[in-house]
Amino acid sequence: MKRVMIRQMMLVAFLLVFGHAVAQTDPLPSWNDGAAKKAIVEFVKTTTEKSSPKFVPPEARIAVFDQDGTLWVEHPMYSQVVYCLDRVPAVVKAKPDLAQVDPFKTVLSGNREAMAKFTMPQLEMILAATLTGMTVDEFTAEAKKWLESAKDPRWKRSYTELTYLPMQEVLKYFRVNGYKTYIVTGGGQDFVRLYSDKVYGVPPEQVVGSAGGTKFGYDKSGKPRLTKEPQLLLNDDSAGKPEGIHLMIGRRPYAAFGNSIGDKQMLEYTQAGDGARLMMLVHHDDDKREYAYGSKSKVGTFTDALMGEAKKKNWTVISMKDDWKQIFAFDK
Amino acid sequence: MKRVMIRQMMLVAFLLVFGHAVAQTDPLPSWNDGAAKKAIVEFVKTTTEKSSPKFVPPEARIAVFDQDGTLWVEHPMYSQVVYCLDRVPAVVKAKPDLAQVDPFKTVLSGNREAMAKFTMPQLEMILAATLTGMTVDEFTAEAKKWLESAKDPRWKRSYTELTYLPMQEVLKYFRVNGYKTYIVTGGGQDFVRLYSDKVYGVPPEQVVGSAGGTKFGYDKSGKPRLTKEPQLLLNDDSAGKPEGIHLMIGRRPYAAFGNSIGDKQMLEYTQAGDGARLMMLVHHDDDKREYAYGSKSKVGTFTDALMGEAKKKNWTVISMKDDWKQIFAFDK
Numbered sequence: 001m002k003r004v005m006i007r008q009m010m011l012v013a014f015l016l017v018f019g020h021a022v023a024q025t026d027p028l029p030s031w032n033d034g035a036a037k038k039a040i041v042e043f044v045k046t047t048t049e050k051s052s053p054k055f056v057p058p059e060a061r062i063a064v065f066d067q068d069g070t071l072w073v074e075h076p077m078y079s080q081v082v083y084c085l086d087r088v089p090a091v092v093k094a095k096p097d098l099a100q101v102d103p104f105k106t107v108l109s110g111n112r113e114a115m116a117k118f119t120m121p122q123l124e125m126i127l128a129a130t131l132t133g134m135t136v137d138e139f140t141a142e143a144k145k146w147l148e149s150a151k152d153p154r155w156k157r158s159y160t161e162l163t164y165l166p167m168q169e170v171l172k173y174f175r176v177n178g179y180k181t182y183i184v185t186g187g188g189q190d191f192v193r194l195y196s197d198k199v200y201g202v203p204p205e206q207v208v209g210s211a212g213g214t215k216f217g218y219d220k221s222g223k224p225r226l227t228k229e230p231q232l233l234l235n236d237d238s239a240g241k242p243e244g245i246h247l248m249i250g251r252r253p254y255a256a257f258g259n260s261i262g263d264k265q266m267l268e269y270t271q272a273g274d275g276a277r278l279m280m281l282v283h284h285d286d287d288k289r290e291y292a293y294g295s296k297s298k299v300g301t302f303t304d305a306l307m308g309e310a311k312k313k314n315w316t317v318i319s320m321k322d323d324w325k326q327i328f329a330f331d332k
Numbered sequence: 333m334k335r336v337m338i339r340q341m342m343l344v345a346f347l348l349v350f351g352h353a354v355a356q357t358d359p360l361p362s363w364n365d366g367a368a369k370k371a372i373v374e375f376v377k378t379t380t381e382k383s384s385p386k387f388v389p390p391e392a393r394i395a396v397f398d399q400d401g402t403l404w405v406e407h408p409m410y411s412q413v414v415y416c417l418d419r420v421p422a423v424v425k426a427k428p429d430l431a432q433v434d435p436f437k438t439v440l441s442g443n444r445e446a447m448a449k450f451t452m453p454q455l456e457m458i459l460a461a462t463l464t465g466m467t468v469d470e471f472t473a474e475a476k477k478w479l480e481s482a483k484d485p486r487w488k489r490s491y492t493e494l495t496y497l498p499m500q501e502v503l504k505y506f507r508v509n510g511y512k513t514y515i516v517t518g519g520g521q522d523f524v525r526l527y528s529d530k531v532y533g534v535p536p537e538q539v540v541g542s543a544g545g546t547k548f549g550y551d552k553s554g555k556p557r558l559t560k561e562p563q564l565l566l567n568d569d570s571a572g573k574p575e576g577i578h579l580m581i582g583r584r585p586y587a588a589f590g591n592s593i594g595d596k597q598m599l600e601y602t603q604a605g606d607g608a609r610l611m612m613l614v615h616h617d618d619d620k621r622e623y624a625y626g627s628k629s630k631v632g633t634f635t636d637a638l639m640g641e642a643k644k645k646n647w648t649v650i651s652m653k654d655d656w657k658q659i660f661a662f663d664k
Binding site: 059136180189190193197203204205207211213214215216217223224225226233234239240242243246247248249250251265268269272 | 391468512521522525529535536537539543545546547548549555556557558565566571572574575578579580581582583597600601604
């Protein structure tokens with residue numbers, strides 16, 4: 001046996017010992033003991049222990065996670081909407097006529113209260129103007145620059161730091177147990193893919209999001225390029241979530257995590273499969289450490305009807321206040 | 333150290349020795365030595381050896397493969413079109429009025445010559461009638477039944493047996509070297525996903541194909557279901573291939589295999605990336621062991637212009653006749 005192989009074997013032995021030690025420590029240290037933590041751990045054991053009657057073969061282990069409000073902060077405004085608003089000045093510079101037209105005029109005025117009242121068609125005008133019309137490469141460059149510099153006004157940190165530590169632990173715990181973790185978000189697929197690997201350990205091909213079409217063509221030098229088009233191929237919210245999962249993954253998930261009425265159908269679709277399934281909803285009830293909102297919020301609406309459905313269908317509601325010891329990695 | 337761990341270490345040692353032996357055998361035994369085989373082996377080495385200046389990190393290793401005519405037989409008719417034609421009697425039984433209407437009338441007559449003359453809109457009517465309108469579960473059950481029983485008239489074998497052994501070797505060779513292999517096909521995504529794992533070792537989530545929309549809803553008992561809708565979300569052919577790759581994978585491939593003008597844009601898009609890229613086209617020039625066709629064929633058209641582009645751009649053309657020792661696994 002060659003020396004290099006002996007070295008490899010020693011490395012493997014080390015990993016086995018080390019791996020064994022890890023398996024005995026708590027995989028979810030930021031979670032308080034309670035029904036939510038118990039549901040997660042029991043689901044993972046039930047579906048991955050060979051002797052379990054509800055064992056799921058590794059290739060079928062799919063877990064899906066909504067992003068906004070489930071993996072990271074969504075209040076007072078989705079981070080991607082902040083990006084779009086921040087891009088408006090550059091768009092107006094390229095098309096000066098827009099400066100006198102609403103909703104662009106209001107964005108330029110900086111009046112956040114007026115912006116909060118934008119109608120859906122007005123918001124869509126802003127999204128179309130700031131997310132389409134450029135090449136994929138141009139969009140990627142702009143959005144990455146923003147992600148590196150923009151800060152959330154409350155925490156004075158990058159938006160990508162505002163992910164929930166307990167959910168990061170869940171992502172890792174699922175992956176260590178052979179699950180493929182997917183993000184299934186109403187947010188823009190091209191946007192979330194720029195940071196999903198770095199921030200969540202989820203590679204771009206495992207991000208399902210709202211997606212516009214692209215158009216293949218050539219630049220002046222004949223080099224191929226893709227241009228982002230305004231038409232929406234997939235509105236990945238509500239019924240669009242199971243539709244998007246079928247389109248992009250083609251398998252029904254075994255576990256689904258969400259936080260609002262836009263995740264209801266994804267959880268229903270998950271639950272409709274055979275065997276053990278896990279459906280969970282993050283409830284924002286912690287106004288000190290994060291936010292408390294529910295039925296009255298425009299962003300991340302969690303209606304009483306949804307709470308009723310969760311109870312009726314045995315979906316587990318995660319209380320940020322009671323179930324999470326720590327919210328962010330940067331918290332003391 | 334526990335006994336079970338010692339056993340695991342011995343297993344690992346065995347795998348190391350065994351793995352080493354495998355690495356020294358020819359990964360492409362069905363290929364004759366020549367430019368095509370050499371291009372594949374050199375590309376894989378260049379992109380996976382740590383010391384190589386063109387090393388590609390494992391997470392970025394994406395290789396895409398057209399299916400019809402690249403991985404399996406497409407003549408005289410795409411297998412999925414045979415499926416659709418075979419489904420027409422059942423569709424007409426459910427909607428008897430169609431029996432007197434073309435193109436359904438012609439299909440029922442069994443006149444293959446007349447069917448070969450169907451226009452694109454006529455073919456689309458057949459595809460829409462046989463591939464949409466039912467639930468995903470109903471479609472899955474019907475198509476699986478057909479895949480298990482239908483036989484190709486020339487070889488008298490299941491369509492799923494008519495895959496090219498040399499390309500199966502390429503798929504495995506890429507995967508062993510850390511590449512994620514994707515099928516990128518003009519065929520129906522839902523259809524190909526039913527057998528991709530079993531036939532090619534490609535899981536359903538790594539199949540990008542022409543895809544219609546689905547509609548989420550509930551059956552009479554309130555159980556969630558997805559129904560296949562007639563509208564086409566992605567026509568995964570020609571320019572649709574790079575567009576589909578961006579939508580479904582979100583990364584540019586390092587290697588792309590095709591066989592017809594419908595694969596041109598996918599190869600151009602692949603080549604437009606930095607570093608080492610591999611672009612290959614299977615040429616059907618073997619009328620004895622399979623088929624010889626090219627510029628005049630309606631199915632799998634390989635024009636002289638495409639051959640010219642391949643030469644100009646250093647794409648490697650695979651001659652089935654000269655490069656492949658054996659076509660099918662069942663060949664002697």
